[in-house]
Amino acid sequence: MTNPKQRQRVAFQGERGAFSEEAVVGLFDEVELVPKSSFESLFTSIEDGAADYIVAPVENTLAGTVHRCYELLIGSGLKVVGESIVPIRHNLIGCKDASLDSILSAESHPVALAQCLKFLAAHAQIRGVAADDTAASVRRVLESGDRTRAAIGSARAAEIYGGKILKPGIEDHHENYTRFFLLSQEAYVGGDADKISLVMMLPHRPGSLYHALEPFARRGIELFKIESYPIEGKPWEYRFYLDLQNSADSDKMEIALTELNERATEVRILGCYVSARKR
Numbered sequence: 001m002t003n004p005k006q007r008q009r010v011a012f013q014g015e016r017g018a019f020s021e022e023a024v025v026g027l028f029d030e031v032e033l034v035p036k037s038s039f040e041s042l043f044t045s046i047e048d049g050a051a052d053y054i055v056a057p058v059e060n061t062l063a064g065t066v067h068r069c070y071e072l073l074i075g076s077g078l079k080v081v082g083e084s085i086v087p088i089r090h091n092l093i094g095c096k097d098a099s100l101d102s103i104l105s106a107e108s109h110p111v112a113l114a115q116c117l118k119f120l121a122a123h124a125q126i127r128g129v130a131a132d133d134t135a136a137s138v139r140r141v142l143e144s145g146d147r148t149r150a151a152i153g154s155a156r157a158a159e160i161y162g163g164k165i166l167k168p169g170i171e172d173h174h175e176n177y178t179r180f181f182l183l184s185q186e187a188y189v190g191g192d193a194d195k196i197s198l199v200m201m202l203p204h205r206p207g208s209l210y211h212a213l214e215p216f217a218r219r220g221i222e223l224f225k226i227e228s229y230p231i232e233g234k235p236w237e238y239r240f241y242l243d244l245q246n247s248a249d250s251d252k253m254e255i256a257l258t259e260l261n262e263r264a265t266e267v268r269i270l271g272c273y274v275s276a277r278k279r
Contacts, residue, residue: 017157080271
């Protein structure tokens with residue numbers, strides 16, 4: 001990975017003020033932000049010459065896995081070179097002359113609305129309005145100048161677009177975090193990587209998953225995450241996604257991966273990188 005202190009062009013999905021932007025600025029000291037309107041355009045931004053890196057959400061502690069990003073990652077050939085974990089704090093944001101009592105609608109992404117159901121239930125006069133993006137919702141509400149409209153978004157979005165936080169921390173659960181991957185065309189080459197992500201396909205026979213995981217368990221290599229994904233065009237066939245501890249003993253991991261390759265029909269290393277907890 002390039003020195004994060006050097007200025008890099010980093011693409012993220014959404015507008016300025018999105019939670020993805022918070023992930024970017026948490027990873028780089030000097031950065032040129034490259035907002036993208038969709039995950040599809042995000043994942044081609046390096047190839048198109050618009051960015052040096054991509055930051056993509058892959059998992060939320062409440063909403064679960066962002067499957068579309070994993071699909072695009074597997075199809076892209078990009079490498080995971082880092083990760084960031086961002087606390088998601090939803091705020092009700094309105095115009096400068098608005099008050100909580102004046103708000104009749106709250107606009108945001110459907111996932112954000114779903115994470116603020118207790119607040120909306122307690123304020124029955126506020127109607128949730130689904131939109132495509134949290135930060136874009138903040139921008140539109142403030143551009144309208146309508147004191148009866150509000151948006152649910154980040155404090156960063158309120159600051160960027162000049163909004164007023166009418167009620168902070170309106171999420172149902174405060175233990176709400178999103179994990180982001182930092183992606184590059186080149187693999188991470190530092191010697192301090194403590195995490196590895198991979199996908200594998202297994203033969204259709206009893207015990208294949210047990211035998212695939214056994215080389216890691218036998219060597220005390222911790223499994224952080226495992227999830228199956230259906231393979232497009234192949235009904236009832238699946239890939240397995242794994243996050244594993246990258247052993248400080250490189251020989252131990254190398255031997256375990258060699259055994260996995262012998263037991264799986266396909267193995268692809270998505271990246272070896274420094275975990276967010278070690279940063």
